[in-house]
Amino acid sequence: MKADERSFRIALVADRFVNPPPRGVDAVAAAAEAGWGVIQLPPDDYPAEVTGPLLAEVAEQVEEFSRHGYAFVVVGGHAGLAGALARVGVAVPDQITPATAVQLIDFLNGRPAPAAGWDASQAPG
Amino acid sequence: MGVAFVAHCLLNQNSKVGDGAHCAGVYSPVIDALRDRGWRIEQMPCPELAFTGLNRFWAVKEQLDTAAYRRHCARLAEAVAAAISVRVGQGEDVVLVGVEGSPSMGVTITSSDPLRGGRPEWPDGTAEHTSGEGIFVEEIRNALARRGINFPRVAGETHALADHDEATQRAGIESVLDNP
Numbered sequence: 001m002k003a004d005e006r007s008f009r010i011a012l013v014a015d016r017f018v019n020p021p022p023r024g025v026d027a028v029a030a031a032a033e034a035g036w037g038v039i040q041l042p043p044d045d046y047p048a049e050v051t052g053p054l055l056a057e058v059a060e061q062v063e064e065f066s067r068h069g070y071a072f073v074v075v076g077g078h079a080g081l082a083g084a085l086a087r088v089g090v091a092v093p094d095q096i097t098p099a100t101a102v103q104l105i106d107f108l109n110g111r112p113a114p115a116a117g118w119d120a121s122q123a124p125g
Numbered sequence: 126m127g128v129a130f131v132a133h134c135l136l137n138q139n140s141k142v143g144d145g146a147h148c149a150g151v152y153s154p155v156i157d158a159l160r161d162r163g164w165r166i167e168q169m170p171c172p173e174l175a176f177t178g179l180n181r182f183w184a185v186k187e188q189l190d191t192a193a194y195r196r197h198c199a200r201l202a203e204a205v206a207a208a209i210s211v212r213v214g215q216g217e218d219v220v221l222v223g224v225e226g227s228p229s230m231g232v233t234i235t236s237s238d239p240l241r242g243g244r245p246e247w248p249d250g251t252a253e254h255t256s257g258e259g260i261f262v263e264e265i266r267n268a269l270a271r272r273g274i275n276f277p278r279v280a281g282e283t284h285a286l287a288d289h290d291e292a293t294q295r296a297g298i299e300s301v302l303d304n305p
Binding site for chain 1: 141148
């Protein structure tokens with residue numbers, strides 16, 4: 001497992017920060033710089049029948065990561081996220097709606113260490 | 126330009142099988158190539174993560190190809206197909222970016238070995254052995270408790286243990302059987 005470079009840190013990121021408009025905050029670049037993974041939240045223009053299953057899958061994956069002590073934050077949020085997470089018994093992580101990339105990177109770098117890690121006492125994940 | 130539906134792990138290497146994460150989180154070489162050309166990114170779910178978990182073994186296609194895993198993948202695929210349908214209806218150009226060599230996400234190359242399976246090869250008595258109950262046993266315990274039923278006595282076959290001895294194993298089982 002020594003070669004595995006995962007960070008055990010995951011940001012749940014609104015689509016507008018994954019695919020930012022010109023001069024918008026690029027959360028993918030910020031996450032890459034800070035060493036966080038990204039789970040993208042459904043774009044706002046999807047109809048409810050498309051968004052619902054996508055959010056359910058996000059929640060299921062967050063649930064699995066959470067069971068192993070991975071750290072989460074929410075960037076930007078999504079109207080349906082709290083409900084989807086509640087259905088799998090996971091609390092909404094701390095959230096930020098960043099005005100700048102620097103603000104987001106500082107937020108990510110300032111988060112506490114995740115419970116998970118490659119410590120010898122822990123399994124992968 | 127258009128919409129690139131990308132494998133989950135390209136944005137989140139934390140989803141990789143153990144020893145498989147190439148970087149901390151975002152696998153930038155692919156993401157940057159798409160974005161530099163003006164493509165939108167839309168991330169697909171990881172089919173292995175929720176089904177086989179974070180402690181899964183590396184696997185070939187034949188090992189994952191069960192009816193249950195197929196149903197799981199079919200459920201996820203319906204969600205992705207619905208999203209792709211929206212984009213196609215909007216006139217967007219759509220691409221799917223997978224992971225070559227993956228038993229789940231390969232797009233032209235997957236992994237295959239019809240003979241692989243069974244016990245992984247590592248020494249007996251290594252550090253994975255620890256006191257405690259297995260998940261199924263724990264769930265049996267919980268289920269019985271909810272019904273007000275005491276957990277029964279237990280005995281174990283010990284063949285996988287480093288200090289396995291057939292005579293000792295037999296004595297242990299007999300002790301449980303003989304002492305209600």
